[in-house]
Ligand SMILES: Nc1nc2c(ncn2[C@@H]2O[C@H](COP(=O)(O)OP(=O)(O)OP(=O)(O)O)[C@@H](O)[C@H]2O)c(=O)[nH]1
């Protein structure tokens with residue numbers, strides 16, 4: 001009985017292929033959220049000293065948006081289930097998958113929200129955009145129209161979120177369908193777009209699996225890093241806040257006793 005209870009209440013260990021010990025490199029230096037070779041030093045130290053606060057219990061919300069049939073569902077399914085379906089089945093509204101990682105020894109989870117690209121399901125899907133820490137905008141590298149719609153997707157996603165707090169990725173899909181020459185021509189435009197919207201650029205294929213794991217590892221790592229930095233800042237502020245509170249308390253005491261005196265006087 002107790003065995004059953006514990007096996008139900010304790011999460012299984014993180015999959016061995018979800019362990020991140022090194023910062024995965026960006027895809028293109030010209031369009032990266034940052035180009036450092038390693039995790040922020042403060043983050044590494046905090047993880048070593050187990051000073052990551054609530055990050056180990058955190059689930060970061062990631063939303064994947066973009067035109068219909070660009071391959072959002074396939075991308076998530078390739079990463080989470082290692083499968084690929086060549087038949088198109090439109091996402092109606094939203095779906096989500098949980099992915100658990102261990103980054104620098106600290107558990108960290110992503111909740112990956114797969115949203116509908118079809119216009120008629122978009123209004124349902126957009127109600128799930130709120131509270132995203134990461135926004136992934138997907139486009140098809142073989143379809144210039146899908147790249148030109150990226151700004152609209154961004155605007156819709158940011159309406160529901162704090163634009164300064166969101167980490168943005170621009171992902172070109174179906175790389176397997178494009179010849180090297182076609183691809184490199186398209187990449188110029190995609191890199192420009194990524195720079196304009198301050199997104200990190202990636203190109204992937206869910207059919208072959210090219211760059212899929214690398215991409216999600218990068219997403220998890222950068223989301224983790226920013227969470228730990230925010231936690232460190234918060235605990236720093238808390239310490240400063242305590243000092244302020246002691247000071248203001250003594251001020252209050254002073255003010256109270258003074259007031260009391262005045263009050264006594266008046267009586
Ligand atoms: N060759 C190739 N085909 C792909 C790739 N990714 C997706 N597809 C195909 O593109 C079609 C659409 O893929 P989905 O993942 O369902 O597209 P979606 O963006 O989720 O579409 P909505 O849910 O309608 O927004 C399917 O037929 C997939 O098999 C890829 O990397 N390579």
Ligand SMILES: [Mg+2]
Nearest residue numbers: 072073090091
């Ligand atoms: Mg879909």
